[in-house]
Amino acid sequence: MKVIVPTNNKGGVGKTSIATIIADYCSRILHKKTLVIDLDSQCNFSQRLLRMEVDPSFPDGHIPPIHPDYEDGEDWDGRSSIADIFLNPEKGIVPYPTLNEYLDIAPAHAANLKAVELVRRDDVLPLVHNRFRDFLALPDVREAYDVVVIDTAPSKGPLTISAIRAATDVIIPAIMEDKSIRGVYGMLQLWMQESLQREEDNKLNLVGILPNMFDARTSLHNDLYHSLLENSEIAQYVMPHKLARRINFAENDCDNASPKSIFDLSKSNQARQEALKVCEYIAGSVFNG
Amino acid sequence: MAKKRFGISADVNQGLTDIMQMEREHDSVYRNAIVPLARIQLDSENPRKHHITIKDLDTGLKKNDPLFADKQKEYDGLVDLSNSIKQEGLIHPIILYKDGTDYRLVAGERRYLASLIAQKKSIDARVFQTKPKGFHLKLVQWMENESRQDLPLLNRLENVQALMDVYQKEQGAEKLTALKLSEVLCVSRQTAQYFVSILKNTFVMDAVRVGKVKTLQLARELTRVNSEKELDDALNGEGLPKKQKKVKQIAVKASRAGRQRTKVALGTTKKTAVAKTIVQSVLHRPEYASEKDTFSDINWADFDSTTKAFANLVKLIEKKVK
Numbered sequence: 001m002k003v004i005v006p007t008n009n010k011g012g013v014g015k016t017s018i019a020t021i022i023a024d025y026c027s028r029i030l031h032k033k034t035l036v037i038d039l040d041s042q043c044n045f046s047q048r049l050l051r052m053e054v055d056p057s058f059p060d061g062h063i064p065p066i067h068p069d070y071e072d073g074e075d076w077d078g079r080s081s082i083a084d085i086f087l088n089p090e091k092g093i094v095p096y097p098t099l100n101e102y103l104d105i106a107p108a109h110a111a112n113l114k115a116v117e118l119v120r121r122d123d124v125l126p127l128v129h130n131r132f133r134d135f136l137a138l139p140d141v142r143e144a145y146d147v148v149v150i151d152t153a154p155s156k157g158p159l160t161i162s163a164i165r166a167a168t169d170v171i172i173p174a175i176m177e178d179k180s181i182r183g184v185y186g187m188l189q190l191w192m193q194e195s196l197q198r199e200e201d202n203k204l205n206l207v208g209i210l211p212n213m214f215d216a217r218t219s220l221h222n223d224l225y226h227s228l229l230e231n232s233e234i235a236q237y238v239m240p241h242k243l244a245r246r247i248n249f250a251e252n253d254c255d256n257a258s259p260k261s262i263f264d265l266s267k268s269n270q271a272r273q274e275a276l277k278v279c280e281y282i283a284g285s286v287f288n289g
Numbered sequence: 290m291a292k293k294r295f296g297i298s299a300d301v302n303q304g305l306t307d308i309m310q311m312e313r314e315h316d317s318v319y320r321n322a323i324v325p326l327a328r329i330q331l332d333s334e335n336p337r338k339h340h341i342t343i344k345d346l347d348t349g350l351k352k353n354d355p356l357f358a359d360k361q362k363e364y365d366g367l368v369d370l371s372n373s374i375k376q377e378g379l380i381h382p383i384i385l386y387k388d389g390t391d392y393r394l395v396a397g398e399r400r401y402l403a404s405l406i407a408q409k410k411s412i413d414a415r416v417f418q419t420k421p422k423g424f425h426l427k428l429v430q431w432m433e434n435e436s437r438q439d440l441p442l443l444n445r446l447e448n449v450q451a452l453m454d455v456y457q458k459e460q461g462a463e464k465l466t467a468l469k470l471s472e473v474l475c476v477s478r479q480t481a482q483y484f485v486s487i488l489k490n491t492f493v494m495d496a497v498r499v500g501k502v503k504t505l506q507l508a509r510e511l512t513r514v515n516s517e518k519e520l521d522d523a524l525n526g527e528g529l530p531k532k533q534k535k536v537k538q539i540a541v542k543a544s545r546a547g548r549q550r551t552k553v554a555l556g557t558t559k560k561t562a563v564a565k566t567i568v569q570s571v572l573h574r575p576e577y578a579s580e581k582d583t584f585s586d587i588n589w590a591d592f593d594s595t596t597k598a599f600a601n602l603v604k605l606i607e608k609k610v611k
Binding site: 181189192197200219224228234 | 293297301308309310312313315320322
């Protein structure tokens with residue numbers, strides 16, 4: 001089972017959009033049984049696939065809806081989120097189905113994920129960092145899914161670290177701008193620290209740095225992109241395909257977008273073509289080594 | 290208007306370079322890990338042993354234990370270390386290898402025991418990717434133990450002996466010379482030679498074992514002893530056996546140093562009268578009287594003339610003697 005994590009501690013670089021595209025590609029195009037996990041308390045990924053509800057006790061946050069398989073009288077409240085593996089491990093997780101038969105989601109829970117991030121330092125290793133990895137190592141999970149795609153928050157907190165701890169493959173989306181590239185540096189540090197702890201047969205693959213929202217009309221984006229390529233140490237990790245700043249990607253992020261997937265757009269659509277090239281490259285690195 | 294130019298800031302660019310270089314150069318013999326203490330077992334083959342056991346830590350030391358005094362001393366030292374670990378954390382990770390689902394301790398027993406006393410649940414460790422074998426395992430233990438300033442001399446020597454034994458076993462006929470040992474242990478050749486000499490001397494080793502000799506310097510000096518009496522005399526301040534035998538050996542060696550002589554050097558002198566005396570003394574002998582005329586015109590005040598005359602005398606005598 002592959003665990004793919006697009007991550008950058010700089011916000012707004014397109015982690016959720018890229019996680020969406022990768023999950024769509026794996027499920028719709030490759031027909032791999034895919035689980036998406038939303039570890040971001042903003043719940044953007046969850047809102048795209050489920051009708052998340054406003055949390056009455058936490059107005060800025062959202063909670064998962066009642067599970068479609070819940071029946072009255074069962075000994076749980078009918079709502080399941082990924083936060084439960086940290087806060088209520090005995091409860092277990094019940095992934096939600098989506099309109100895509102190959103795609104399930106373990107949604108976020110805004111308040112509970114924020115509570116997980118506040119765990120005490122002495123407890124963070126057993127309760128957070130390793131708990132998520134251990135969950136994904138469960139035979140039930142590994143048998144049910146071929147691919148897991150995790151959307152992370154823009155931070156280097158316990159949840160992001162737990163995602164990287166569980167990952168088999170890491171992608172670093174970046175806008176070719178100063179702050180975002182500094183975020184790349186931060187993520188590479190996390191990648192290296194994690195690599196130092198991995199056993200030989202469980203290496204953490206760095207798929208690459210994915211230039212996102214690229215505006216070829218600007219000197220800034222072009223110059224910074226070429227600056228990365230001029231650094232011989234990092235150049236091999238800059239992906240050869242970029243995702244341009246296109247309205248189609250933003251439209252695809254809407255809850256009620258139609259069509260639902262970028263891959264349902266016409267074959268001549270440039271956004272679709274770019275997404276396809278990027279995903280083919282990522283799939284080559286992830287599934288073929 | 291000039292075209293805009295942008296670039297990645299120098300510090301970020303350098304940071305990116307450094308990280309990728311570090312990752313590429315990472316020695317994959319070890320990996321870093323945080324390991325639960327409950328899953329660590331001690332390595333009984335490591336010469337660095339404590340009297341105190343994990344059971345002692347659990348149940349407390351018993352006054353009727355014959356090793357109570359030693360264990361109490363060890364415990365006090367471990368408590369100091371555990372307080373340091375509580376305050377500052379663990380500076381040096383311990384070294385483990387994976388053994389099934391558990392881990393075995395290669396080096397760091399004190400830090401492990403102190404972490405237990407500090408009631409830690411886990412510990413920073415470097416874990417061998419594969420189980421280290423034989424010589425490599427002993428070498429890691431040696432390097433780890435050498436960093437301990439309080440490591441007793443006996444433990445140090447036993448570590449070296451263990452290394453030499455394993456090396457001999459693995460390499461077969463090839464002996465671990467002092468030179469090779471110095472390379473392996475990263476010590477000077479002299480220190481390596483001291484180790485070899487001390488380990489060979491059973492009297493000194495016995496004294497180290499019973500605590501009569503506690504420093505490497507003293508042990509080295511005592512390698513001259515050839516009996517228990519000589520050892521005791523030396524320790525009682527009666528001096529070490531003299532180096533006479535050794536000096537004689539050196540003198541004998543010195544006399545035979547260099548190539549074998551095939552000629553007699555007749556020496557030199559600044560006084561031509563010495564050469565004149567020798568020549569005239571020889572010419573007074575009956576068998577050389579007939580040669581007097583050959584030496585009648587010698588200018589004995591001139592060095593060249595005198596040297597030539599003396600050389601002619603030597604040739605003359607060589608002809609006549611058998």
